[in-house]
Amino acid sequence: MTKIIHRGWFSIAIVVALINGLEVPFNTATYAYIFKLITTRDLAGVGIYLAIVLGGYLFFSLLSYQQSWVVNKNVAFINLRLKTRYVEAKVERDDPSQQDFEANGLSFLMNDLKLLEDNYWRNVFRLLGYGTTILVTTGYALHNSFRLTGIFLAFMLVPMVFQRLASKGTTTKATVWSQKNAQLATRVKDLLHGAMTIRRYHAEAGYRTKLLRDVGSVEEANAALKNRIALANSLLMYLFYLFSETPIAIGIYLTISGILTLPEFVAVQYSTNMILNSVNQMLTCINQIGSTKDVRQQLRRSISKEGVTAKLPMKSAQFQELRLTNISFKREHRDILNVVNLRVQKGEKVLIQGPSGVGKSTLLSIMLKELPVTNGQLLLNGQEYDDAQVENLFSKVSQIPIIFAETVRYNLTLGMPFSEDAILVAVRQAGLSDVIKESKLNQQIAEDGKNLSGGQLKRIEIARALLFKRQVLLIDEGTASLDSATVRQIHDTLLSLTNLTVIEVDHHIPHELLSKYDRHYQLNNGRLEALN
Numbered sequence: 001m002t003k004i005i006h007r008g009w010f011s012i013a014i015v016v017a018l019i020n021g022l023e024v025p026f027n028t029a030t031y032a033y034i035f036k037l038i039t040t041r042d043l044a045g046v047g048i049y050l051a052i053v054l055g056g057y058l059f060f061s062l063l064s065y066q067q068s069w070v071v072n073k074n075v076a077f078i079n080l081r082l083k084t085r086y087v088e089a090k091v092e093r094d095d096p097s098q099q100d101f102e103a104n105g106l107s108f109l110m111n112d113l114k115l116l117e118d119n120y121w122r123n124v125f126r127l128l129g130y131g132t133t134i135l136v137t138t139g140y141a142l143h144n145s146f147r148l149t150g151i152f153l154a155f156m157l158v159p160m161v162f163q164r165l166a167s168k169g170t171t172t173k174a175t176v177w178s179q180k181n182a183q184l185a186t187r188v189k190d191l192l193h194g195a196m197t198i199r200r201y202h203a204e205a206g207y208r209t210k211l212l213r214d215v216g217s218v219e220e221a222n223a224a225l226k227n228r229i230a231l232a233n234s235l236l237m238y239l240f241y242l243f244s245e246t247p248i249a250i251g252i253y254l255t256i257s258g259i260l261t262l263p264e265f266v267a268v269q270y271s272t273n274m275i276l277n278s279v280n281q282m283l284t285c286i287n288q289i290g291s292t293k294d295v296r297q298q299l300r301r302s303i304s305k306e307g308v309t310a311k312l313p314m315k316s317a318q319f320q321e322l323r324l325t326n327i328s329f330k331r332e333h334r335d336i337l338n339v340v341n342l343r344v345q346k347g348e349k350v351l352i353q354g355p356s357g358v359g360k361s362t363l364l365s366i367m368l369k370e371l372p373v374t375n376g377q378l379l380l381n382g383q384e385y386d387d388a389q390v391e392n393l394f395s396k397v398s399q400i401p402i403i404f405a406e407t408v409r410y411n412l413t414l415g416m417p418f419s420e421d422a423i424l425v426a427v428r429q430a431g432l433s434d435v436i437k438e439s440k441l442n443q444q445i446a447e448d449g450k451n452l453s454g455g456q457l458k459r460i461e462i463a464r465a466l467l468f469k470r471q472v473l474l475i476d477e478g479t480a481s482l483d484s485a486t487v488r489q490i491h492d493t494l495l496s497l498t499n500l501t502v503i504e505v506d507h508h509i510p511h512e513l514l515s516k517y518d519r520h521y522q523l524n525n526g527r528l529e530a531l532n
C-alpha cells in the first residue's frame with residue numbers, strides 16, 4: 001500500500017482535505033451569527049460579518065481548487081504505480097496461454113482500473129473531507145445544545161443501519177460489468193485484427209449483430225451498476241429526511257418553550273443538517289467504494305508476489321543434454337504425441353519434419369514446459385526442470401513472429417543493453433544485413449509488423465534469438481516464408497555454430513540442407529521416426 005501511495009503528496013492531500021472539511025462548520029457558524037446579529041440588533045457586526053464571509057469563501061474556493069489539484073496528483077501517482085505493476089505482473093508472471101489473456105489484460109487496465117480510480121481512490125480523499133466536516137460540526141452543535149444535538153444524532157443512526165443493506169448488490173453488478181467489458185475487448189481486438197478481411201469480403205453485416213450484442217451488454221451492465229448505486233443512495237437520502245424532521249419539531253418545541261434561544265436552535269438545526277448531508281455523502285462514497293471490492297481483490301491477486309516460486313538455478317548453467325522418454329500428450333482426449341523418445345546433446349542440430357497438424361509445435365512447447373505432458377519424463381542435464389529453468393538456456397523462433405510496435409533495434413534487443421557490434425553480427429547471421437542497414441535500426445515497426453514483409457519479420461526473430469545467445473535454439477517453421485537462397489544462407493550460419501544446439505521443426509527445408517543436420521526425424525501418428 002505504502003509503495004502505491006506517495007507519502008508526501010498523500011499527507012498533503014490529507015491536510016488539505018481536513019482543512020477543506022472546515023467549510024461546512026464555517027458556513028454553519030456564519031449562518032448562526034446572522035440570527036445572533038438580528039436578535040441582538042448588532043448593526044456594527046454586519047460589516048464584520050460581510051468581511052468574514054467574503055474572506056472565508058475566497059479562502060475555501062481557492063482551497064477547493066487546491067484540493068482537486070492535490071487529489072489529481074495523488075491519483076496520477078497511484079495510477080502510475082498500479083498500471084505499471086499490473087502490466088509487469090501480466091508480462092512477467094501470468095500464463096499467456098490463458099483464454100483471452102491479452103484482451104482481459106487490456107480491459108482490466110483500461111476499464112477496471114478506471115473504476116478503481118473513480119469509485120475508490122477519489123472517494124477515499126472525499127471521505128477525509130467529510131470526516132472533518134462531521135467531527136467539527138458535531139463539536140460546534142454540541143457546544144450550542146448538547147440535548148438537541150444528541151436527539152438529532154440519535155435519529156440519524158437509524159438510516160446508517162440501513163446503509164449496509166442498501167449497498168448490497170453493487171459488488172455483484174460491478175463484477176458483471178467487468179466481465180462484459182473483457183468480453184467486448186476480445187471482440188473488438190479480434191475485429192480490428194481482421195478488419196481488412198471483413199472489408200475484402202464485404203462481411204460487415206456478419207459481425208454487426210455480435211458487436212451490438214457485446215456493446216449492448218456492457219452498456220446494460222454499466223447502467224445496472226449505476227442504477228444500483230443510485231437506488232441505494234436515493235433510499236438512504238429519503239431515510240435521512242424521514243428521520244431528520246422529528247428532531248426539528250422537537251427543536252421548535254424547545255425554542256418556543258424558551259429552553260433554547262433562536263441562534264442556538266438555528267446553529268443546532270443547521271449543523272445537524274450539514275452533518276446529515278456529510279454522513280449521506282460519506283455513505284454514498286462507501287457505497288461506491290464497495291463496488292470496487294472485486295477489482296481490488298483481482299488486482300491484489302495479480303500484483304501480489306505470493307505464489308511466485310524462486311527460479312531454481314540448474315545444476316550446471318551449461319546445456320549438456322535434453323532427454324524425452326516415452327512422452328505422450330493428449331488434447332481434448334485426442335492423442336497428439338504417443339510415446340515419443342528423443343535425446344539431444346550439446347551442439348547437435350536436430351530436424352523434425354511431419355505433415356501439418358501432426359504435433360511438431362506441440363512437441364517444442366512440451367520441451368519448453370509450456371504444456372504439461374500426459375505421460376513420460378523430460379530431463380534437462382539429467383534433472384527434472386520447470387519453465388523458469390529453461391529461460392536462461394533456450395530461445396525460440398516462433399511460427400508467427402512476435403513483433404513489437406517499436407523500433408527495429410528494440411525488436412532485436414528488447415530494450416536490453418547490447419553492443420552495436422553484437423547487434424550487427426546477429427543481423428548479419430540472420431540474413432538481415434541487406435534489409436537493415438545500420439541507420440535503419442531505428443526504423444519504427446508498425447503494429448503487428450505491418451510495414452515489413454513476413455520474411456523480414458521472421459529474420460528479426462532469428463536475429464533476436466541469436467543476439468540473446470541462448471545455448472539451445474528451438475525453431476518453429478522459422479524460415480518457411482523465405483526464398484530458398486535466404487533459407488540456405490541462414491542455415492549455413494545456424495548449422496555451423498558449433499556450440500549452438502538447434503532443434504528445428506519445418507517441412508520446407510531444401511533437400512541439400514538435410515545432410516547438415518546431425519539427426520533428422522519424421523513425426524507421424526504421434527511417433528518420432530529417425531530418418532538418418
Ligand SMILES: Nc1ncnc2c1ncn2[C@@H]1O[C@H](COP(=O)(O)OP(=O)(O)OP(=O)(O)O)[C@@H](O)[C@H]1O
Nearest residue numbers: 331336354355356357358359360361362363399477
Ligand atoms: N490450443 C489448442 N487447443 C486445442 N487443440 C490445439 C491447440 N493447438 C493445437 N491444437 C491441435 O493440436 C494438434 C497439433 O498441433 P501443432 O500446432 O502442434 O501441429 P504442427 O505439426 O506444428 O502443425 P503445423 O505444421 O501446421 O504448424 C493439431 O491437431 C491442432 O489442431
